[in-house]
Amino acid sequence: MRYTDEVHKSTLEGGIMTRTPVYLVILVLLLIGAAGCGSNGNGQKDAASTPTREALPSPTPSIPDGVVHVINRDQGGSGEYRFDPSEFRFGGGQEVTFALTAETEFHTFTVDELGIDVSIDAGETVLFTFTFDMPGTYKLICIPHQNLGMVGEIVVEAKDPNPLSESRNLLVSQQP
Numbered sequence: 001m002r003y004t005d006e007v008h009k010s011t012l013e014g015g016i017m018t019r020t021p022v023y024l025v026i027l028v029l030l031l032i033g034a035a036g037c038g039s040n041g042n043g044q045k046d047a048a049s050t051p052t053r054e055a056l057p058s059p060t061p062s063i064p065d066g067v068v069h070v071i072n073r074d075q076g077g078s079g080e081y082r083f084d085p086s087e088f089r090f091g092g093g094q095e096v097t098f099a100l101t102a103e104t105e106f107h108t109f110t111v112d113e114l115g116i117d118v119s120i121d122a123g124e125t126v127l128f129t130f131t132f133d134m135p136g137t138y139k140l141i142c143i144p145h146q147n148l149g150m151v152g153e154i155v156v157e158a159k160d161p162n163p164l165s166e167s168r169n170l171l172v173s174q175q176p
Contacts, residue, residue: 067127069099070109072120072142072150077103081145086152088140090132092159101125108143111154132156 063069071084078084090096100109102120109118114134120126132154140152 063099063125064097067097067099069101072100072102072107072109074103074105074107074145076105081142081148081150083109083140083142083150083152086140088152088154089157090154091157092135093131093133094156095129095131097127097129099125099127106144107150108141110141110143111138112141113138114154135159 068088073080073082073084075081098109098118100107100118100120102122102124104122106122107120109120110116113136114130114132116130118126118128133156135156135158138154138156140154142150
C-alpha cells in the first residue's frame with residue numbers, strides 16, 4: 001500500500017484522527033501569524049499599525065460681525081475641556097447670535113435654567129440666536145464634559161426700564 005492510499009484508507013475508516021494533526025498545524029500557524037502582525041520583530045508594534053485618531057483641520061467658517069464665537073475645546077484639539085470664552089455678560093432683552101464650534105469631539109452648549117441646549121458635532125460650527133430676557137447668573141455646561149471642568153457662566157443684567165434716561169441726563173447736564 002502506498003502512503004497516499006494509507007492516508008485515504010485511514011481517512012475513510014477513522015476520519016477525524018488523521019485530519020486533526022493537519023488542522024492543528026494550520027491553526028497553530030494562523031495563531032503565530034496573527035501574533036506577529038503589527039510587530040517590528042522586537043516585540044514592539046510599528047507606528048503604522050497602531051490606530052491613531054487625528055483631528056482633521058476643518059476650514060474655519062466665516063463668522064459674521066456681531067456674532068459671539070464660542071470654541072468648545074477638548075483634549076483631542078487644544079488639550080483641555082473648556083469653553084473659549086467661558087464667561088459672558090449680556091443686557092436684559094439683548095438678542096445674541098452665537099457661533100459654536102466643536103474641536104474634535106461632540107459637545108453641548110447647555111444652560112438648563114434658560115432652556116438652552118445646543119449640540120455640536122466634532123468639527124462642526126452651529127449658529128443659534130437667543131434673547132436674554134431674565135436677569136440673573138446662569139451656569140453654562142457641556143453635558144458630556146461637565147465633570148471634566150467644561151463649565152462657564154452667563155450673566156444677564158437687568159434691563160434698564162428707561163433706556164433714554166442716560167441720554168436725557170446728558171442733555172440736561174449740557175444745558176447752560
